[in-house]
Amino acid sequence: MTRLSMTLGCWDYDRVQPLMDGRVRPDGIDLRFLNMIVEETFFRMAKFREFDVSEMSMSSFVVSHFKQDRPFVAIPVFPSRFFRHSCIYVNADAGVNEPKDLIGKRFGCPEYQMTAPVWIRGILSEHYGVPVDGPTYVTGGEETPNREEKISIELPDNFRLERIGPEDTLAQMLADGRIDAFHTARKPSTYDGVRVKRLFPNYVEVEKAYWRDTGIFPIMHVIAIRREVYEQNRWVAMNLFKAFREAQNLCYAGLKETAALKGMLPWFNAHVEEAFDLMGEDFWPYGVEKNRATLDVFLRYHHEQGLSPRKLEVDEMFAPETYEEFVI
Structure with a gap:
């Protein structure tokens, strides 16, 4: 056969x-x-x-x-x-100490349509009161410049989306404070736990609690x-x-x-x-x-x-x- x-x-x-x-x-x-x-x-x-x-x-x-x-x-x-609470990073000087502090901030992600950020934005909205159109989303390459959306998207006018410069990377912009926070699938190279920190440093406990509350393994x-x-x-x-x-x-x-x-x-x-x-x-x-x-x-x-x-x-x-x- x-x-x-x-x-x-x-x-x-x-x-x-x-x-x-x-x-x-x-x-x-x-x-x-x-x-x-x-x-x-x-x-x-x-x-x-x-x-x-x-x-x-x-x-x-x-x-x-x-x-x-x-x-x-x-x-x-x-x-x-993947449980994604561990994948939200903040600049230590951005004044982001709890999820609601993200409202009005510049929030980086490599691609707006990536699955990990979809889950993160949804969880922040549903469980922490951060409207999905609250931050300004800044997109581009995490570690190398000029990443683009794999599939073209058109968003409603209430979503604010910006592209980073042709020589910029989101990992470095987070460390420099040019973006306030970053949600992604990969840990950025600039993460050091000091200048660049996790929003949920106790993410294992937070993610287990999320599982117990929702039964969702994203x-x-x-x-x-x-x-x-x-x-x-x-x-x-x-x-x-x-x-x-x-x-x-x-x-x-x-x-x-x-x-x-x-x-x-x-x-x-x-x-x-x-x-x-x-x-x-x-x-x-x-x-x-x-x-x-x-x-x-x-x-x-x-x-x-x-x-x-x-x-x-x-x-x-x-x-x-x-x-x-x-x-x-």
């Missing part, structure tokens, strides 16, 4: 390594795993659609859904999740298939979903191994036990129904922040074949 050859752009997370090393092979598919950092993967898929299947920013996927050609179809696999990335690939071979959606889930199950099994440390952290097993105790054994669920509430909150945030012209519904996001499975 001829197998369909497909390229997958994705980082080498532990939950996908069995797809990378061949321990898991999707039925009917020869998968060529292209291991790249997320910024490169997102840029190449969103701009040039280079891969058959790709890890993709959740926000970029939703923005693309409102483009005329709707270039991608998602499957409910979420290779990246989803950052989704797996997207180029629409023409999906339309020509609709069976690939479910076969890929099953393969990603099988790979993740192998990762879960490894986490439960106690004879030796599967990761290099000295108290790796203690961290695993703590996560299971706090969040349950399937603390990183795939599939639509287990993630419906989290996805619905993100889609609401996305619309409230001017990134989608209407609130997208969860059931519009994913290949319909992945909502149900055959049972005997």
Whole structure:
């Protein structure tokens, strides 16, 4: 039987390594795993659609859904999740001591439509009283100049968006005090805990409290298939979903191994036990129904922040074949 050859752009997370090393092979598919950092993967898929299947920013996927050609179809696999309270940085002299101090400030982010800032702005608004149109948002490269939005966006007039200069970087502007705060996915190189500090220095406790209050483990990335690939071979959606889930199950099994440390952290097993105790054994669920509430909150945030012209519904996001499975 001829197998369909497909390229997958994705980082080498532990939950996908069995797809990378061949321990898991999707039925009917020869998968060529292209291991790249997320910024490169997102840029190449969103701009040039280079891969058959790709890890993709959740926000970029939703923005693309409102483009005329709707270039991608998602499957409910979420290779990246991240609590983001740790990712808000402030200049020590900016007078930002609590979230509400951000109102009226200059708040940097590499791209306004990035998923991490969507979650951060939404959480600040819903849980800390910082209106999403309260700060002025300043965009551009974090560590190198001239970063631009991967996908073009048009925001309502009440949002204030500025571009930094062609030789500027947000990390340095934060240290210099030319922006007051910065929300991002990567810790800036200028973070030192003194001149550049976290808004929530006790972020672990804050994020655990957020989980207890909401049950949300924020989803950052989704797996997207180029629409023409999906339309020509609709069976690939479910076969890929099953393969990603099988790979993740192998990762879960490894986490439960106690004879030796599967990761290099000295108290790796203690961290695993703590996560299971706090969040349950399937603390990183795939599939639509287990993630419906989290996805619905993100889609609401996305619309409230001017990134989608209407609130997208969860059931519009994913290949319909992945909502149900055959049972005997």
